[in-house]
Amino acid sequence: MCGVFFFVKPDCFRRRLLGLLVVGVLAGQLPAATAEKIPGQSYFDAARYVEYVAGDLPIVLTAPHGGRLKPDAIPNRTQGVTDMDANTQELARALTAALHARTGRHAHLVASHLHRSKLDPNREIEEAAQGDPLAQKAWRDFHAAIQGALAAAVARHGFAFLIDLHGHAHPIARLELGYALDAKQLNRDDPAFDASGVMQLGTLRDLHARLGGSAAVLLRGPGSLGDLFASRGLRATPSPQEPQPGNHPFFAGGYIVRQHAAGDTPKVDGLQIECPRPGVRDTPENRARFAQITAEVLMVFLKERYAFDLTARR
Numbered sequence: 001m002c003g004v005f006f007f008v009k010p011d012c013f014r015r016r017l018l019g020l021l022v023v024g025v026l027a028g029q030l031p032a033a034t035a036e037k038i039p040g041q042s043y044f045d046a047a048r049y050v051e052y053v054a055g056d057l058p059i060v061l062t063a064p065h066g067g068r069l070k071p072d073a074i075p076n077r078t079q080g081v082t083d084m085d086a087n088t089q090e091l092a093r094a095l096t097a098a099l100h101a102r103t104g105r106h107a108h109l110v111a112s113h114l115h116r117s118k119l120d121p122n123r124e125i126e127e128a129a130q131g132d133p134l135a136q137k138a139w140r141d142f143h144a145a146i147q148g149a150l151a152a153a154v155a156r157h158g159f160a161f162l163i164d165l166h167g168h169a170h171p172i173a174r175l176e177l178g179y180a181l182d183a184k185q186l187n188r189d190d191p192a193f194d195a196s197g198v199m200q201l202g203t204l205r206d207l208h209a210r211l212g213g214s215a216a217v218l219l220r221g222p223g224s225l226g227d228l229f230a231s232r233g234l235r236a237t238p239s240p241q242e243p244q245p246g247n248h249p250f251f252a253g254g255y256i257v258r259q260h261a262a263g264d265t266p267k268v269d270g271l272q273i274e275c276p277r278p279g280v281r282d283t284p285e286n287r288a289r290f291a292q293i294t295a296e297v298l299m300v301f302l303k304e305r306y307a308f309d310l311t312a313r314r
């Protein structure tokens with residue numbers, strides 16, 4: 001983690017800082033270098049544009065498009081998509097709450113509080129910040145927070161699983177599971193998909209390298225994430241029920257999962273989950289239902305594929 005993040009409660013922060021100063025002086029280190037993050041606690045950059053909730057699970061959630069802040073100090077972006085993904089930050093918090101209720105532990109969460117018209121953290125920095133220094137700093141803080149969270153998860157558990165949460169408005173109200181593989185790649189049948197070798201480019205590369213076998217089965221066969229979602233009542237593609245996006249609009253996974261989880265990112269796997277609004281993002285009840293199902297899906301998937309029991313103490 002970069003040292004720019006502040007403890008959320010000023011009083012606690014001051015007390016903690018005093019203690020760290022004493023420790024830091026004794027140890028000959030700066031306080032920031034000794035600061036240990038507390039699971040479940042929120043930390044912010046100085047401008048409070050980026051929030052990092054520390055975790056002790058191997059799961060790292062990101063919500064880049066759910067922010068609502070529109071500070072005058074940052075000019076509006078003039079290129080690219082500027083609409084927010086409504087309620088995705090709330091969706092991410094519902095998921096952390098559901099995971100905590102089931103496991104007693106916390107997922108890491110990185111959320112952008114800036115509206116997408118000011119910053120798009122799911123793009124490379126030029127399109128994301130469009131030259132504004134404050135937006136560029138928020139972009140760097142956002143990605144440093146992801147890197148810090150992934151590094152903490154790998155150090156503690158030996159692996160990390162990144163989930164980047166979004167919202168789509170495509171005609172079919174189903175989850176679009178983005179493994180950094182597009183519709184053209186996914187529309188191949190299983191033998192052609194396996195022969196293509198594109199799993200090497202995707203966000204489950206490390207998992208597939210470890211388990212071997214058919215990449216297509218791992219991605220959309222029995223026991224795949226799509227299968228676990230669909231069998232619990234949430235439509236998803238790719239899955240055994242809807243193995244290929246076909247000609248329908250499909251989000252394959254953007255900058256965040258490609259940068260932090262796809263290809264050569266040792267010990268980090270994950271995916272982008274694009275959520276429809278009706279039935280998933282629209283009401284607190286539906287967000288809670290999505291969160292309950294997703295927490296259960298992750299518990300099953302991480303246990304079966306990573307031999308990781310989310311409820312075990314470690």
Ligand SMILES: [Zn+2]
Nearest residue numbers: 065085166167
């Ligand atoms: Zn989005």
